[in-house]
Amino acid sequence: MTSYHFTKQAHNSCMVCGTVENNPDTLLLAFSQDSEGNVTAPFQVTSRHQGYDGLLHGGMASTLLDAAMTHCLFTHGIQALTAELTVRFIAPVRTEQQVMLTAHLVGHRRGIYQLEALITQEQQVLARASAKFIEPKK
Numbered sequence: 711m712t713s714y715h716f717t718k719q720a721h722n723s724c725m726v727c728g729t730v731e732n733n734p735d736t737l738l739l740a741f742s743q744d745s746e747g748n749v750t751a752p753f754q755v756t757s758r759h760q761g762y763d764g765l766l767h768g769g770m771a772s773t774l775l776d777a778a779m780t781h782c783l784f785t786h787g788i789q790a791l792t793a794e795l796t797v798r799f800i801a802p803v804r805t806e807q808q809v810m811l812t813a814h815l816v817g818h819r820r821g822i823y824q825l826e827a828l829i830t831q832e833q834q835v836l837a838r839a840s841a842k843f844i845e846p847k848k
């Protein structure tokens with residue numbers, strides 16, 4: 711089993727990427743990873759995810775970005791908690807369309823992992839997040 715699958719199994723009932731059997735409300739996000747540990751996932755935005763009519767809710771956008779960065783850490787074999795999350799909502803994300811989520815590890819210093827994530831559509835960046843993650847003390 712890869713470190714990614716091992717760390718992912720630690721939250722089988724996740725509301726973002728868990729299985730339907732374990733969590734009927736899961737968003738079923740499925741991330742792919744490249745050789746450098748960056749992750750990507752498609753997400754179909756529907757009216758179930760809206761706040762204002764026809765627009766993705768900002769809290770949901772933040773959740774998706776947070777999840778992308780968490781999974782990026784999984785690809786590096788790290789299971790850490792979000793300690794700080796900053797989101798720049800650049801342009802409205804419309805419902806009934808597919809977006810791409812991406813995340814990469816920027817760096818690691820004194821036990822704090824710094825990551826960045828994007829929501830894009832057709833090369834246009836609609837939202838950008840940066841976050842700090844910390845592994846909980848044993």
Ligand SMILES: CC(C)(COP(=O)(O)OP(=O)(O)OC[C@H]1O[C@@H](n2cnc3c(N)ncnc32)[C@H](O)[C@@H]1OP(=O)(O)O)[C@@H](O)C(=O)NCCC(=O)NCCSC(=O)Cc1ccccc1
Nearest residue numbers: 721724726776777780791792793794822842844845846847
């Ligand atoms: C564990 C920790 C984050 C840090 O506590 P401790 O280990 O006791 O650490 P301590 O306080 O000793 O500080 C050590 C060093 O770090 C620094 N520093 C600390 N904080 C910050 C900061 N915010 N920002 C910047 N720096 C900070 C601090 O100054 C210190 O630096 P120093 O060495 O003095 O230079 C704790 O606050 C916590 O549990 N928070 C709740 C986390 C939580 O519930 N998150 C949500 C659930 S996760 C989720 O949902 C993801 C997910 C998505 C999808 C799917 C699955 C999962």
